[in-house]
Amino acid sequence: MxxxxxxxxxxxxxxxxxxxxxxxxxxxxxxxxxxxxxxxxxxxxxxxxxxxxxxxxxxxxxxxxxxxxxxxxxxxxxxxxxxxxxxxxxxxxxxxxxxxxxxxxxxxxxxxxxxxxxxxxxxxxxxxxxxxxxxxxxxxxxxxxxxxxxxxxxxxxxxxxxxxxxxxxxxxxxxxxxxxxYAVDRVPWVWVAATRPGGRLVLPWGRLGHVALDVAADGRSASGWIQGLAQFMGDRTTDPAPTTGPGAYAAVRGTGAPEAKHMIDRDLAPLREDWDLRFALRVAVPDVAVFTAADEDGVSAWAHDGDRSWAALSAAGDDTVTVYQGGPRRVGDELLSAWDQWDGLGRPTPYDYGMTVLPDGQFLWLRDPGSGPRWPADAGPTTPDDRAPAVARRP
CATH class of the missing domain: 3.40.50.150 (Vaccinia Virus protein VP39)
Structure with missing residues (x-):
């Protein structure tokens, strides 16, 4: 025994x-x-x-x-x-x-x-x-x-x-x-309304981290910082998030030819290894699922929105990447733009982000809830691939 x-x-x-x-x-x-x-x-x-x-x-x-x-x-x-x-x-x-x-x-x-x-x-x-x-x-x-x-x-x-x-x-x-x-992508207002002014909520958000929200004195909002980085199961009662992995990507990709193609000079390894970047993409492009793989040519990535739009970012082994895209959105370009934005903001960590929840909406913010950049937090999530991060905690 x-x-x-x-x-x-x-x-x-x-x-x-x-x-x-x-x-x-x-x-x-x-x-x-x-x-x-x-x-x-x-x-x-x-x-x-x-x-x-x-x-x-x-x-x-x-x-x-x-x-x-x-x-x-x-x-x-x-x-x-x-x-x-x-x-x-x-x-x-x-x-x-x-x-x-x-x-x-x-x-x-x-x-x-x-x-x-x-x-x-x-x-x-x-x-x-x-x-x-x-x-x-x-x-x-x-x-x-x-x-x-x-x-x-x-x-x-x-x-x-x-x-x-x-x-x-x-x-x-x-x-x-x-x-x-369990993780939610939109914080139900009933959770905030059930909490006394000055009370606190801790919940997994986006299947990639958890946040602590303090309820305002008037009870009409809750706000606070991201506290940790880890994966969580999602809410069973809402629509499932876009699923990562080859099967889910193939279902969106279909068999048609790419509608757009261009080349970039970029090492995609951070998409696989840098969970600060992965979290930032979760915030900025929340409804796009991403997964990666590595071979002798480098790290390649695949993305889709769970509907009709997809992108394949294929490493060529010579420090270049070919971006193939299809569907009504250019999800590959959206990911790359969000990556550039994260670079321009000084490569913040998850602990630099916070969330505010109001009765009629919610958003994430960077460094300051009033003056910092903000993103709506109402959309579905980017789900991480199967390379889960180690649990990280707020310093």
């Missing part, structure tokens, strides 16, 4: 070595030790083998199950598939801790946990906020029932509601804190 205590201790030590236990929230390390993720994991996990997701069952292979659950501090454990794709997971321990640190919970505050999943995040929140102070919303009735059982087993007094949180506020009136465990 696996030594779960040893695996927990190794993960704790790895986070300590990287400085991932936040000094301003010492309660988090104690809470994770008291409520380890294995107490909330189902008996079947799912592992990607390079071609498909394969079951990892605790009953038949407990060692593999435990290794999947405690792979490393940045690894999520897939707990549910829908249509062959992950639809729920136990998020990586590092990003759970980072987001809860950003939430700045105080004992006695009322917290709305959105996306209950297996209940681990809600249990950690309740450990800090106190019994009866956490309400958690889950749209999947099966997951909600599972979470209720696991929360009851650890005596976490959390109310779990089965509902669509994008349109249904929590029972019991306003809350002091809101935390979401």
């Amino acid at each position: 696996p030594d779960l205590a040893l695996l927990r201790a190794r993960l704790d030590a790895a986070m300590a070595a990287r400085g991932a236990w936040p000094g301003r929230s010492p309660w988090l390390r104690e809470a994770v030790a008291a409520l380890p993720r294995d107490l909330f994991a189902p008996d079947r996990l799912w592992r990607w083998d390079g071609r498909d997701y394969r079951p990892v069952d605790r009953a038949t292979d407990p060692d593999s199950w435990a290794r999947e659950l405690y792979a490393d501090q940045d690894a999520a454990a897939v707990t549910q598939l829908t249509g062959g794709l992950p639809s729920s997971s136990l998020s990586s321990q590092a990003v759970v801790v980072d987001m809860l640190d950003s939430l700045l919970i105080e004992p006695g505050q009322r917290v709305w946990d959105i996306g209950t999943g297996q209940g681990w995040n809600a249990a950690l929140v309740a450990r800090r906020a106190g019994p009866g102070r956490v309400v958690s919303t889950e749209s999947d009735a099966g997951l909600a029932a599972f979470a209720r059982g696991r929360l009851a087993a650890v005596d976490a007094a959390v109310e779990v509601v089965t509902a669509d949180a994008t349109g249904t506020p929590p029972p019991g009136g306003p809350v002091d804190r809101v935390i979401a465990t």
